[in-house]
Amino acid sequence: MVTTYEFDVLVMGAGLAGLRAALAAHQTGATVAVITKVHPVRSHSNAAQGGINAALTDRGDKWEEHAFETVKGSDYLSDQDAVEILAQEAGQDILALEHMGVIFNRNEEGRLGTRRFGGQKRARTFFVSDFTGQALLHVLYEQAMKARLPVFEEWFVTSLVKDEQGRCGGVLAFEIRSGRMALFKAKAVVIAAGGLGRVFEPSTNALICTGDGIAIAYRGGAPLMDMEMVQYHPTTLQGKGLLLSEAARGEGAYLLNAEGERFMEQYAPNMMELASRDVVSRAEQIEINEGRGINGCVLLDCRHLGKKLIRERLSQISEEAKSFANIDLTEEPVPICPGMHYMMGGVKTDVEGRCWDPAGGWQGVPGLFAAGEAACLSLHGGNRLGANSLLETVVFGRRAGRCAGEYAETLAFPRISDGVVKDGENALKKVLARPETGDTVARIRHEMGCAMTEGFGVFRDEEGMAHAQQTVGSLRERWNRVAIHDKGQVFNTSLVRALELDFMLDCAETIALGAVTRTESRGAHFRTDCLERDDDHWLKHILIHYRPDGPPQLDYLPVRITQWEPQVRVY
C-alpha cells in the first residue's frame, strides 16, 4: 500500500522562510502542509541572534539607503530589483511580525527600538535582546498552530517528483520515526530547507544545515546560482565555530589584535568594526596570518559596554561565552576568529520565489518555488549584510507562499505514478544493504568539511581550490560505497546522516565549480591569484545545472542594475 498525501502547496522546511510561506499560501485559500526533518522550533532560524533590518520611514529612515548599502555590501553582485523589493517591503513585514506577537525591544516611548549592524550607517536593525531568530520562529509557529496548518514533523524529504510534462508534482519523503515512505503530491512545492553550513568544518551552523533542499532542487533540474559566495563571519568561537553575534559590535564592542590595537583602523577607517563582514573577516585573517593574533584568534572586547547593557541586550552571547569559552564578557575580551556562516548562493529564483522563468530567459522547474537561505534571488550577491537574512526569509517567504498558492489555484493535481514510491524505497534499501567497507559516514563528512575550509576559506587560490575539488570528488566515490551500520527502520539517524552527506557532497561540488570558474575577487570570494574585482567580465551570475549523465553545465546571467552603478567599495 502506497501512502499518498495531497496538498495544493507543500512547503519543505519549517524555519522562518517555510512557516512564513505556509501562512501566506494558507491565506490564498490553498490547502497547505509543511514537511520538516525536525520539529519547527528546532529549525536553524532559532539561532539567529542579532536582529532583522528594516528602514521604517516614520523614523526618518529611507528604504533607498538600506537598498544601496545592501548592494554595496554585495560588492555589486546583487540583483537590484530584488533588493529594492526587500527594502521597500521590510517595514510592513516587521510590523506584521509585531502584530503577531513578537516582543521586539522597545525604546523609551514604547515604540520599536533599533541597534546598528555592520555595513550600514544607520541603526535599522530591530531585535529581541540577542535571540531574535528564536523569538520570531516561536511566534510564527504560534501562528501556524493558530491556523491549524498540518505539519509533518520529523519527515525527511529525499527527492522531488515531477509529472510527465516536467512540472514539479510533489516530493518523496519518509517518516523518521517509522521509516515509512510516502508520496506528497502537490501542485506547487516551496523549498525552504535552509543553508548548507555543515559542508564546512567548523561552521556556525547547526548540525542539520546540510543543504538538503539545495541539492534536491538541483537534482530535480533547478539551477543553482552564486554558489561560490560563502560568508565567513568575523566573530566565531574557535573549535566548534559557535557564533557570537554581530550585535556585540553593533552595541559598540571593539576588535583588538595581540598588541591591543583596534586594527580595523587600518582596513576600514570610517566604519571600523562595523564594515561589511567580508572586509572584517579578511582583516582579521591578515592580522592572524601576519603574527598579530593569539593562537589563531583576535579579541572581541565588550568590557566598556557595561554590565547592564550586556545583561539586557547581549544575554545570550554572554551566556555562550561563559559556557563555551569560560569567559565573562564583562571582565575579559573573548578570542574569536572568522568562521563559515552563511551561503549567499542557492536555488535560483525570481522575485516571486519561482524556480523557473515564465518568460523563458533561463531554464528551471515549473511548479517549484524556493525561499530563505536555500534560495538565491540574488539579494546578497558577494556578501550579505547582517540582519538581512531574517528579513529575506519573511519578505520572500511571504511572496513565494502567496505566489505558490495563487499558482496552485490554476492547476489540477499532477499525475504521478505510484511507482515512484517503490523506486524511492528501493533506493533507500540499497543504501542500507551496502556491505561493510571499514569506512564511515562521519569520517567522509569530516574530511569534506576540512577540505572545503582549506580550499574555499577567506582567501582562495587556484591551486588550493583544485586540490579541494579533487578531494571532494574522491569523497563522492567513497560515499557511493560506505555502509550504514544501523539497519533499523525506527529513528535511524545513521541513515539520515548518510543521506545528508550525499546532499552536502552535491553542494560542495557546486561551490567548488563556481569558485574555480570566477576568476576575480568579489565580496567573500577573494582570490590571492586574482586580486581585483573585474566588472568587465564578471558582473554576472554563475548558474549551475545538474546533468544526470555528465558533468554539471554552466550558464550565466547578467547582474540586474536599476539605479546603482558599480563603484569602488570602501568602508
Next chain:
Amino acid sequence: MQTTFHIRRFNPESESPQSYFQDYQLATERSDTVLDALIRIRETVDESLTLRCSCRGAICGSCGMRINGHAALACKTKVASLISSGETIHVEPMNNMPVIKDLVTDMAGFWEKIRQVQPWLQPTGSAPEGEYLAAPEAMNHLTGVMHCIMCGACVSDCAALEVNPNFVGPAALAKAYRFVADPRDGNSSSRLGELNNPGGMWDCTRCMECIEVCPKGVGAMDRIMTLRAKGIEHGVPSTSGSRHTEAFADIIEQKGRLDEPMLAVRTFGLTNLRQMFSFLPMIFRALPRGKLPRSGPLHRPIPGIDRIRRLFQRAKEPR
C-alpha cells in the same frame, strides 16, 4: 581523561524490546560537553546510538535528556562539571514521556499541552497602523519567559506530572503566562479561567524542579505562582486551590498561625460532606492523643499579631 558513559538504550525493533544499560569508555577533554562525547561515541564506537541534537549551543531545544538523574541539555552540560576523576556519567532519556529509541522521546504529548493553552496572541480589536505601544519594561520582562526553547526538561522532572498526567505542566503554564502578562493580549480573563480548571495552574505542587533544571532560566514555577495571584485578582471562580491559598493567607493575617481544621473547611467547603467525612478517622485518632488542633474562636491570635497584620497591610499597598 578516561570517562565511562552509562547509557540507557532501547531499541523498539529488537526481538524483546526492553531497555538496558550500555557502558562506553571515552577519552574526554576539559572543554567537552556531554553532547560532544555522545556524538563521538556515535561517530567512532557505535553508530546506532540515537539521540536528537542540532544547534550545539543551547538554543534549539533538541538535546534534552537526563544526565546523572536530572534533566538537562547535553550540549550545555560540561563533562568536567560532572566528574572529578573517572567516575561514571549516567545518561537516560527524559521522564514523563514515552521513549521512541535510546535517548529519543516522543514529545507529541508535550506539544499537545502547549496547544491546550492557545499559545498565540489574542489582541482585542484590530491592529494599529504602526506597532502596538508598550512599556519597554513590560516587554523586557516578557523576554525572560520567551527564552523558553521547549526542550521539555522541566516536564521531564516535574513531580506533579509524575502522579497526575492530566496536569498541563510547567512549560505550557510558562507559555500561558507569556500571554497573560503581554500588554497586547486582550484575553487574560478567559485564559486565567481556563487555567483555573483541574489540570491547570493549581495542580503544581511547588517542588521547584522546573526552576532547578531549566537551562534557560525561565522559572516556570514562579510564573505559575504569578498566574495564580493574577487569577485571584481577576476573580476567577474559586477552586479548592485558590480557596486554599486565600484561606491560608487570611488565617495567618487574623491569627498569625495556621488553623488547620479551618483551612480544610474553607478549602473544601463545609457542604462538601464527602470530603468532610473523609477527615473523621483522622479526627478520631488525633482526639485521644490530644493532637487535635484548636480551631475557630478557640484558636487565639499569637502575641505580636499586630506586627504581622502591619506586614500584610504593607504587602497589599500598591507599589
